[in-house]
Amino acid sequence: MPRLTVEAEPAPLCVDSAAAALIIIDMQRDFLEPGGFGAALGNDVSLLRPAVAPCRAMLDAARRLGMLVIHTREGHRPDLSDAPPLKVERGDPRHRIGARGPMGRILIRGEPGHDIIAELYPLAGEPVIDKPGKGAFYQTDLELMLRNRGIDTLFVAGVTTEVCVNTTVREANDRGFRCIVLADCCASYFPEFHRAGLAMIKAQGGIFGSVAPSTPLVAALTELAARGATPLRAVSA
Numbered sequence: 001m002p003r004l005t006v007e008a009e010p011a012p013l014c015v016d017s018a019a020a021a022l023i024i025i026d027m028q029r030d031f032l033e034p035g036g037f038g039a040a041l042g043n044d045v046s047l048l049r050p051a052v053a054p055c056r057a058m059l060d061a062a063r064r065l066g067m068l069v070i071h072t073r074e075g076h077r078p079d080l081s082d083a084p085p086l087k088v089e090r091g092d093p094r095h096r097i098g099a100r101g102p103m104g105r106i107l108i109r110g111e112p113g114h115d116i117i118a119e120l121y122p123l124a125g126e127p128v129i130d131k132p133g134k135g136a137f138y139q140t141d142l143e144l145m146l147r148n149r150g151i152d153t154l155f156v157a158g159v160t161t162e163v164c165v166n167t168t169v170r171e172a173n174d175r176g177f178r179c180i181v182l183a184d185c186c187a188s189y190f191p192e193f194h195r196a197g198l199a200m201i202k203a204q205g206g207i208f209g210s211v212a213p214s215t216p217l218v219a220a221l222t223e224l225a226a227r228g229a230t231p232l233r234a235v236s237a
């Protein structure tokens with residue numbers, strides 16, 4: 001099996017790339033572009049942009065190697081039947097979930113704002129998990145998908161660090177999946193929450209997971225791909 005060493009904190013890790021997946025959390029127009037949910041909550045969406053290029057480099061490297069790539073989107077049905085009233089009623093009624101904005105209805109599946117940004121758009125065949133909550137495991141088939149494919153390690157990227165990334169990592173940790181959060185591939189509307197969100201994951205010997213920079217990992221994955229290593233588990237003929 002193609003193995004790689006990841007210079008993570010709190011300690012380096014040895015990863016079997018065949019049992020690893022890249023999960024990119026909620027890189028949606030609604031969070032990254034003006035006029036969406038993130039902006040409706042009063043945030044400066046430009047603070048999330050620095051994560052886009054590192055995510056793209058990691059996505060390209062994972063694709064080159066044939067590593068499983070999973071995308072997630074936070075959002076709700078048009079009738080809001082899967083949205084807790086508590087979540088919908090938050091904030092100014094003109095800018096709530098389901099309200100009309102410049103990118104369609106805010107955080108509603110099928111609307112332009114709900115879709116993933118062009119730079120990181122999923123390829124045909126890459127699973128997209130539509131989730132109603134912050135965590136990617138809550139009310140989705142993500143766990144089933146990972147177990148069926150023998151995945152035990154997740155490289156985690158996306159937004160925002162302390163909300164949907166942290167919630168997903170905590171859910172994964174409770175289910176026995178090892179998470180390696182790619183620090184520069186994540187971002188927050190609150191830089192101090194980004195730092196604290198990463199610190200919380202790797203504290204106490206990696207209580208929820210590990211944190212690593214993406215650049216050395218991208219280089220290692222690219223080298224594996226150049227050597228012709230395939231991360232795909234052998235399939236019986």
Ligand code: TIU
Pocket residue numbers: 025026031038041074134159160161163164165189
């Ligand atoms: N508001 C905020 O920081 N995040 C969210 O509402 N969702 C995600 O993090 N995806």
